[in-house]
Amino acid sequence: MSSIEILGTGFVRAQKKISNQDLEKRVDTSDEWIVQRTGISSRYVSETENTSDLACQASLQAIEDAKIQKEDIEVIIVATMTPDCMTPSTACLVQAKLGLNDCPVFAFDINGACSGFLYAFQIASDLLNRYQHILVIGSETISKMIDWNDRSTCVLFGDGAGAMVLGRGQTKLYHYANSEGDVEDVLKAQGLPLVKDLQNNEATTHYLNMKGNDVFRFAVRVLKESIENVLEQSHLTMDDIDLVIPHQANYRIISHVAKKMKVDLSKFYMNLQEFGNTSAASIPIAYAMAQREGKIPANGRVILVGFGAGLTYGATLIDN
Numbered sequence: 001m002s003s004i005e006i007l008g009t010g011f012v013r014a015q016k017k018i019s020n021q022d023l024e025k026r027v028d029t030s031d032e033w034i035v036q037r038t039g040i041s042s043r044y045v046s047e048t049e050n051t052s053d054l055a056c057q058a059s060l061q062a063i064e065d066a067k068i069q070k071e072d073i074e075v076i077i078v079a080t081m082t083p084d085c086m087t088p089s090t091a092c093l094v095q096a097k098l099g100l101n102d103c104p105v106f107a108f109d110i111n112g113a114c115s116g117f118l119y120a121f122q123i124a125s126d127l128l129n130r131y132q133h134i135l136v137i138g139s140e141t142i143s144k145m146i147d148w149n150d151r152s153t154c155v156l157f158g159d160g161a162g163a164m165v166l167g168r169g170q171t172k173l174y175h176y177a178n179s180e181g182d183v184e185d186v187l188k189a190q191g192l193p194l195v196k197d198l199q200n201n202e203a204t205t206h207y208l209n210m211k212g213n214d215v216f217r218f219a220v221r222v223l224k225e226s227i228e229n230v231l232e233q234s235h236l237t238m239d240d241i242d243l244v245i246p247h248q249a250n251y252r253i254i255s256h257v258a259k260k261m262k263v264d265l266s267k268f269y270m271n272l273q274e275f276g277n278t279s280a281a282s283i284p285i286a287y288a289m290a291q292r293e294g295k296i297p298a299n300g301r302v303i304l305v306g307f308g309a310g311l312t313y314g315a316t317l318i319d320n
């Protein structure tokens with residue numbers, strides 16, 4: 001268990017809104033299919049902004065919300081699987097874009113796919129033993145690894161960023177994190193093309209490939225497991241929890257979890273209708289929105305829970 005305070009939050013949408021009707025013109029799909037199978041109606045796609053730009057915009061909001069100076073930030077952690085480049089890290093680019101080059105900043109990225117923000121948040125809470133103000137960001141331009149001719153993936157994802165400023169405080173955290181690396185082929189993007197594909201002009205290995213049904217079953221199992229783990233650690237029950245903020249992948253995944261846990265679906269926050277799945281950005285965007293909508297009571301208890309490629313998963317119970 002560790003203790004912190006979430007001092008400020010921020011989130012941004014990428015520039016271009018793409019509706020299901022827009023996608024109908026591009027691939028063999030329909031608004032009806034997408035809404036019924038996923039709950040998603042639109043998503044935002046970046047046209048000119050890189051992952052670091054979105055991260056920087058969300059961070060400026062979070063810093064303002066925290067009522068601190070940006071120079072107070074000592075650590076920047078960016079969770080992303082779509083960095084601007086292999087190196088420097090997106091966190092270093094954010095440091096530069098925030099104008100913090102002359103400040104001592106411990107800056108690094110982590111790649112936990114859609115669980116990335118949860119992993120980063122957990123690392124950040126431990127680092128508060130050494131630092132006073134930590135900027136944790138989930139930011140993605142996942143559209144650049146989407147094959148826009150593949151209807152099974154292009155309808156699901158969107159771009160965006162969410163950020164939090166963490167400081168020392170009295171909020172108790174209970175963490176759980178896990179991964180199952182032996183099933184990596186169910187959700188994979190190679191990144192750099194293979195040499196043979198480059199030679200044959202078939203460099204498509206950076207596209208996200210997914211066995212949707214396998215991911216679905218995995219997601220329902222591990223979301224439940226992760227929530228139950230943090231409840232057990234904290235000796236609390238779902239009746240004590242005000243809001244669950246799950247990774248925003250699919251309405252049906254979340255409703256299956258609610259049903260299996262015999263919890264009213266209204267306890268699970270969702271904005272996937274508007275955003276789709278923004279990978280590592282989904283949980284911090286959802287947290288910031290829920291807070292602005294007054295859905296997180298000052299002394300409330302919230303569970304963040306997610307899953308992603310790796311396969312990775314985990315949860316954090318925030319006990320204010």
Ligand code: ACO
Pocket residue numbers: 028029030033034037038113114115151152153155187210212213215216219249250277279307308309
């Ligand atoms: N429009 C119309 N039809 C479609 C579409 C589409 N966009 N996509 C697939 N179909 C078709 C399929 O081809 C299939 O047709 P067939 O029956 O003729 O073969 C039919 O719809 C059913 O396909 P399923 O894959 O069985 O559909 P399902 O109900 O399982 O929904 C989905 C697919 C939405 C992908 C679901 O499995 C899912 O959400 N899985 C989890 C995915 C996920 O969360 N991924 C992100 C992980 S996080 C990260 O780290 C990136």
